[in-house]
Amino acid sequence: xxxxxxxxxxxxxxxxxxxxxxxxxxxxxxxxxxxxxxxxxxxxxxxxxxxxxxxxxxxxxxxxxxxxxxxxxxxxxxxxxxxxxxxxxxxxxxxxxxxxxxxxxxxxxxxxxxxxxxxxxxxxxxxxxxxxxxxxxxxxxxxxxxxxxxxxxxxxxxxxxxxxxxxxxxxxxxxxxxxxxxxxxxxxxxxxxxxxxxxxxxxxxxxxxxxxxxxxxxxxxxxxxxxxxxxxxxxxxxxxxxxxxxxxxxxxxxxxxxxxxxxxxxxxxxxxxxxxxxxxxxxxxxxxxxxxxxxxxxxxxxxxxxxxxxxxxxxxxxxxxxxxxxxxxxxxxxxxxxxxxxxxxxxxxxxxxxxxxxxxxxxxxxxxxxxxxxxxxxxxxxxxxxxxxxxxxxxx
Numbered sequence: 315x316x317x318x319x320x321x322x323x324x325x326x327x328x329x330x331x332x333x334x335x336x337x338x339x340x341x342x343x344x345x346x347x348x349x350x351x352x353x354x355x356x357x358x359x360x361x362x363x364x365x366x367x368x369x370x371x372x373x374x375x376x377x378x379x380x381x382x383x384x385x386x387x388x389x390x391x392x393x394x395x396x397x398x399x400x401x402x403x404x405x406x407x408x409x410x411x412x413x414x415x416x417x418x419x420x421x422x423x424x425x426x427x428x429x430x431x432x433x434x435x436x437x438x439x440x441x442x443x444x445x446x447x448x449x450x451x452x453x454x455x456x457x458x459x460x461x462x463x464x465x466x467x468x469x470x471x472x473x474x475x476x477x478x479x480x481x482x483x484x485x486x487x488x489x490x491x492x493x494x495x496x497x498x499x500x501x502x503x504x505x506x507x508x509x510x511x512x513x514x515x516x517x518x519x520x521x522x523x524x525x526x527x528x529x530x531x532x533x534x535x536x537x538x539x540x541x542x543x544x545x546x547x548x549x550x551x552x553x554x555x556x557x558x559x560x561x562x563x564x565x566x567x568x569x570x571x572x573x574x575x576x577x578x579x580x581x582x583x584x585x586x587x588x589x590x591x592x593x594x595x596x597x598x599x600x601x602x603x604x605x606x607x608x609x610x611x612x613x614x615x616x617x618x619x620x621x622x623x624x625x626x627x628x629x630x631x632x633x634x635x636x637x638x639x640x641x642x643x644x645x646x647x648x649x650x651x652x653x654x655x656x657x658x659x660x661x662x663x664x665x666x667x668x669x670x671x672x673x674x675x676x677x678x679x680x681x682x683x684x685x686x687x688x689x690x691x692x693x694x695x696x697x698x699x700x701x702x703x704x705x706x707x708x709x710x
Contacts, residue, residue: 323351324347325347325350325351325352326356328352329352329360333360333363337617339617340615342554345550345553345615348614349611350546354606354607358607358639358640358641359639360614361610361611361614361639361640362639364614365643368613368617368620369621369643372679372680373679373680374638374643374644374645374674374681374682375621375690376646376647376670376671376674376681376682376684377427377428377647377648377686378424378425379426379427379649379686380420380421380426380429380649381429381430381431381649382409382414382429382432383432384408384414384431384447385409385433385436386406386407386433387400387406387407387408387434387437387438388433388436408438408439414451415450415451415454417429418454419455420650422457422458426648426650427458427459427686428458428686429451429459429461430461430495430647431461433463433467434467435466435467435469435471437474439471439474441475444489445485445489448490452489452490459492459493459533459685459686460491461493461494461495461686462491463486463495464495464496464497464498465479465496465497465498465519465523465524465527468482468494469515479522479523480530483526483527483530483532487530487531491532492532492533492686493686494523494527494533496535496536496537499536499538499552499556500537500538501539501540501548502520502552502556503544503548503551503552503555506543506544506548509542517555521555524536524559524571525559525563528563528569528570529566529568533686533687534570534571535572535575536556536560536573536575536619537574538552538556538574538612539576539577540577540579541578541599541600541604549608550611550615553574553612553616554615556574556616557615557616557617557618560616560618560619561618570618572619572620572621572686572688573622573644573688574616574622574623575622575623575625576605576609576612576625577605577625577628577629578601579599579600602633602636605625605633605637606636606637609637609641609642610641613642614641621643621688622641622644623646624637624638624644624646625637625646626646631669631673635676638674638679639677644688645674648664648666648670649664649665667696668697671695671696681693681695
């Protein structure tokens with residue numbers, strides 16, 4: 315650009331177009347330019363302004379729930395996972411219905427409404443084990459939504475039981491399952507996906523199972539893990555696969571994905587990076603700067619998914635708080651228990667409802683309790699005094 319020229323850079327033109335009354339849909343190429351080149355402050359501020367358009371008001375939602383990992387037996391062997399154990403390993407476990415039910419009861423005691431239950435692809439569990447588990451939990455804990463398993467687990471169950479993934483989903487729904495979480499997506503770009511998890515199958519498999527779940531009326535969410543050495547174009551391609559499925563689902567009159575949740579891969583206790591040595595070594599993981607850009611790009615790119623969630627378990631509550639200024643409108647959940655991400659190195663694995671309220675309020679927003687379908691619930695502010703100060707954070 316010639317000296318003294320007041321022409322806008324390409325990224326500025328794209329960002330300016332997003333701030334109008336009827337912003338055009340971002341293409342993959344435009345979103346990648348923003349990701350690569352946009353000024354950090356301007357990009358994050360655009361994400362915040364877009365959030366105010368798509369989710370009006372000053373409320374930030376959160377969910378009181380817990381994670382339950384019913385087994386750590388898995389045959390997929392993802393290179394970045396420190397949680398799983400192969401069949402026959404001395405540290406394997408599979409919990410009983412009574413053990414799992416006790417965890418549900420603890421959640422009920424604090425007013426929780428959802429359990430996210432996931433494990434691994436366990437070749438020793440028949441279909442009847444899963445349907446009996448869901449039936450028993452639905453009978454014992456009728457007020458708790460059961461969002462269980464992942465598309466990868468559904469594929470594993472189908473393979474073990476020699477049936478289709480659709481049939482597995484139908485049986486689980488009939489047993490009382492409420493939703494299918496978005497775990498196992500990581501990167502829906504096969505050049506990346508099949509390199510880090512060759513046994514996990516193609517991105518098409520994950521998308522197909524999710525579409526089947528949506529046609530059955532199960533609640534679904536979309537996820538993304540970044541930091542495997544992929545580039546920004548790959549990250550936007552992942553978002554595009556999700557946006558395309560959401561277009562198709564909404565066009566068919568389905569509810570589609572409730573939300574999009576992204577976080578950086580955690581590798582502190584993991585050996586995934588050992589093959590990346592010497593001249594071929596690549597930088598793995600992603601820091602706060604990248605993560606906040608990712609949140610802002612997601613908010614601008616997803617014109618058909620209302621809710622963008624901040625990830626405090628991987629980034630910490632401070633960066634999750636800043637993500638509210640980058641376009642996120644949801645602070646995630648209390649979790650109560652977490653064993654998968656924590657196995658890879660994160661140190662904070664639970665947050666009380668009062669803590670999430672405090673994080674939201676101190677950022678200048680209003681805490682709003684929700685259920686897993688993003689319906690607002692009655693919200694009791696647990697500690698008015700602590701919510702009152704310090705003053706709200708300012709956008710970065």
